[in-house]
Amino acid sequence: MNGGRALSEPVPSANSELFRLPEAAVGILLILPAILLLLSLTLYPVLYGVWISFFNKHSFFPQQTFIGFDNYISLLRDPEFWASVWRGTVYALSTIVLQIILGVAAALLLNEVFPGRNILRGIVIFPYVVPTVVAVIVWKWLLNSQFGLVNYLIEKAGLVDQPISFMGKDWIMVSLIIVSVWQFFPFVVIGVLARLQTIPDELYDAAKVDGGNAWQRFVYVTLPQLKSVLFVIVLLRSIWMFTKFDTPWLMIQGGGAETYIRTLPIYTYMRTFAYYEAGLGSAMAVVMFLALAGAAVLYFRIWRREENL
Amino acid sequence: MNRSSGLLSPRGQVLMFAALALLAFTAFPFAWMASTALKPSHEIFVTPPTLWPTHVTLDNLSRLFAETRFLTYFRNSLTVSFATVGLTLLVSVPAAYGLTRFRFHGRETVAGLILFTYMFAPIMIIIPFYVAMRFLGLANTHLGLILAYTAFCLPFSLWLLRTFFQSIPLEIEEAARIDGSRLQAVIHVVLPLALPGVVATSTFTFILAWNDYIFARVLLSADEMKTLPVGIADLYNASVVDWGMIMAAGVLVIAPVAAVFVFIQRFLVAGWGSGGVKG
Numbered sequence: 078m079n080g081g082r083a084l085s086e087p088v089p090s091a092n093s094e095l096f097r098l099p100e101a102a103v104g105i106l107l108i109l110p111a112i113l114l115l116l117s118l119t120l121y122p123v124l125y126g127v128w129i130s131f132f133n134k135h136s137f138f139p140q141q142t143f144i145g146f147d148n149y150i151s152l153l154r155d156p157e158f159w160a161s162v163w164r165g166t167v168y169a170l171s172t173i174v175l176q177i178i179l180g181v182a183a184a185l186l187l188n189e190v191f192p193g194r195n196i197l198r199g200i201v202i203f204p205y206v207v208p209t210v211v212a213v214i215v216w217k218w219l220l221n222s223q224f225g226l227v228n229y230l231i232e233k234a235g236l237v238d239q240p241i242s243f244m245g246k247d248w249i250m251v252s253l254i255i256v257s258v259w260q261f262f263p264f265v266v267i268g269v270l271a272r273l274q275t276i277p278d279e280l281y282d283a284a285k286v287d288g289g290n291a292w293q294r295f296v297y298v299t300l301p302q303l304k305s306v307l308f309v310i311v312l313l314r315s316i317w318m319f320t321k322f323d324t325p326w327l328m329i330q331g332g333g334a335e336t337y338i339r340t341l342p343i344y345t346y347m348r349t350f351a352y353y354e355a356g357l358g359s360a361m362a363v364v365m366f367l368a369l370a371g372a373a374v375l376y377f378r379i380w381r382r383e384e385n386l
Numbered sequence: 387m388n389r390s391s392g393l394l395s396p397r398g399q400v401l402m403f404a405a406l407a408l409l410a411f412t413a414f415p416f417a418w419m420a421s422t423a424l425k426p427s428h429e430i431f432v433t434p435p436t437l438w439p440t441h442v443t444l445d446n447l448s449r450l451f452a453e454t455r456f457l458t459y460f461r462n463s464l465t466v467s468f469a470t471v472g473l474t475l476l477v478s479v480p481a482a483y484g485l486t487r488f489r490f491h492g493r494e495t496v497a498g499l500i501l502f503t504y505m506f507a508p509i510m511i512i513i514p515f516y517v518a519m520r521f522l523g524l525a526n527t528h529l530g531l532i533l534a535y536t537a538f539c540l541p542f543s544l545w546l547l548r549t550f551f552q553s554i555p556l557e558i559e560e561a562a563r564i565d566g567s568r569l570q571a572v573i574h575v576v577l578p579l580a581l582p583g584v585v586a587t588s589t590f591t592f593i594l595a596w597n598d599y600i601f602a603r604v605l606l607s608a609d610e611m612k613t614l615p616v617g618i619a620d621l622y623n624a625s626v627v628d629w630g631m632i633m634a635a636g637v638l639v640i641a642p643v644a645a646v647f648v649f650i651q652r653f654l655v656a657g658w659g660s661g662g663v664k665g
Contacts, residue, residue: 104488111481118537119503126514208597210615211636215415320507323599342509362510
C-alpha cells in the first residue's frame with residue numbers, strides 16, 4: 078500500500094538508546110502500556126464489581142456497608158429478577174436462531190454469481206455498522222401504529238382489519254426481535270461468507286457426480302465445512318445477545334410496554350441507575366457473567382465430544 | 387463457483403428474486419429514512435404514503451440545526467471517535483509488534499488474557515467503571531469516554547494487528563535492519579506492510595466509538611458534552627416526536643459511517659475474517 082508516505086517521516090534519534098536493551102525487556106516495554114490499560118480499565122473494574130456486589134452501596138455516594146451474600150440472596154428471591162432472566166432468554170434464543178438461519182441463507186445467496194453481487198455484499202453489512210439508535214428509530218417509524226408504512230401495507234394487503242400496535246404489550250417483544258435480527262444478522266453473513274469462499278469446488282463436483290441434489294449438497298458438503306465457523310459465531314452471538322443492552326433499552330423509550338422487554342441487562346441497569354443500588358446491580362452483573370462462563374464451558378465440552386466421535 | 391446461473395433460467399430467476407428480497411430487507415429502511423427526512427411535515431403523515439417525496443425540502447435539516455444541539459453532538463462525536471482511534475493505535479501498534487517479534491516469559495499468557503477480556507460485555511463492567519470514573523473525577527468528561535472506548539477496543543485491536551504483523555516475513559525486516567536501525571526498519575518497512583491492518587483496526591475503533599450508546603449514556607450528564615447516539619435518543623424522547631427531524635438526524639449520523647465504510651470496504655474483509663467487532 079501507500080509505502081511512500083512513511084519514508085518521509087522523521088526518525089526520532091533518542092529511541093535508538095531503547096533498542097540496546099535486552100530483547101525481552103524491549104518486548105515487555107512495548108506491550109506495557111496496553112497491559113496497564115487493560116488491567117486498569119477492564120480487569121480492575123471487573124474485580125471491583127465483584128467486590129462491591131458484597132456491599133450495600135449507593136450508586137452516587139461513597140457510603141457502603143458489607144452485607145456478605147445478601148445481594149445474591151435477595152436477587153434469588155426477587156420474582157422480577159427471574160422474570161427478566163426469562164425475557165432475556167426468550168429474546169436471546171429467538172434472535173440467535175433467526176440470525177443464524179437468515180445469515181446462512183444470505184451468505185449462500187451472496188456466494189452465487191449474479192449481477193450486482195458485490196454491491197449487495199456491501200449493502201447487507203450496513204445494518205450492522207450503523208448506531209443502534211438509528212436502527213431503532215427507523216424501525217419505530219416503520220412500525221408506527223398510526224402512520225407506519227408496515228401497518229399501511231399489511232392493512233392494504235388485507236392481512237389485518239385494524240393497525241397493529243407494534244410497541245404495545247402484545248407485540249413489543251416481536252418488534253424488538255425484528256429490529257435485532259435486522260441489525261445483527263450481517264455478522265453471521267460475514268463469517269459464513271468468508272468460510273464459503275474457501276470451500277473447494279471439487280467437493281461440489283464430486284457430490285454432483287454422486288447424484289446429490291442442491292439440498293443434499295448443502296447438508297452433506299456445505300454444512301460440515303461450516304461447522305467450525307458456526308461454532309464461533311454461535312458462541313459470540315450468544316454472549317452478545319444475552320448481554321445486549323442498547324437495542325432493548327432504546328426500544329422501550331417512549332412506550333408504555335417497557336416491562337414486557339425488560340431483559341436481565343435492562344433490569345441490571347435500572348437497579349443501578351434508577352434505584353441507585355450499585356451493589357445489587359453488580360451482583361446481577363456477576364451472576365450474568367458466571368452463567369455465561371458456565372454455559373461457554375459446557376458448550377466447549379459438548380463441541381469437543383462431538384469432535385471425538 | 388461456475389454453476390449455471392443465466393438470467394433467464396429458472397435458477398437465475400430464483401437467485402434474482404432472493405437477491406431483491408435481501409436488498410429490500412436491508413436497504414429499504416434506510417431509503418425510507420432518507421425519504422422521510424426530505425418530506426415536508428404534512429407529507430410525512432399522508433395516506434397513502436408517498437415513496438418518493440413529492441416536494442423535496444430541507445426544512446427538517448434546518449430545523450435540526452436551528453432548534454437542537456445537533457452540531458455540538460456531532461463535534462463531540464468526532465472528537466471522541468478520532469481521539470479513540472489515535473490512542474488505540476498509539477497503544478496497540480507497539481504492543482502487537484512486541485507480541486509478535488519478541489520472546490519473553492508469559493507471552494502466550496498475555497495473548498490468552500487479551501482474548502479473555504474480549505468476553506466482557508459493556509453491561510458487566512459499566513457499573514464499577516462508572517463508580518471508578520466518578521472517583522477519579524472523570525465522569526462527565528470526554529477523556530473518561532475516550533479511555534473507556536480505548537480499553538474496550540484494545541483486545542480486538544491487538545488481536546487483529548497481531549495477525550497482520552505475524553504475516554510479515556521476518557526476513558524482510560531483517561534485510562532492512564542491515565541498512566539501518568530497528569526503528570527505521572519498522573517505520574519504513576514493517577508499518578507500510580501492515581497498513582491494511584492499521585486501517586482495518588482504525589475503522590473498527592472509529593465505528594465502535596461513533597456508535598456506542600451505553601458508555602456515553604452513563605458517563606455523560608451535561609447536554610453540551612453528549613455524543614450523537616445519546617443526543618439523538620434524548621431528542622426522540624424529549625416531546626412529541628418530530629419524525630422528519632429525527633430521520634434527518636439519522637441520515638447525518640450514518641453519513642460518516644457510510645463514507646468510511648465505502649472507502650475502505652476492501653480492508654474490512656480481513657478484519658471480519660478474524661473475529662469481527664463486538665455488538
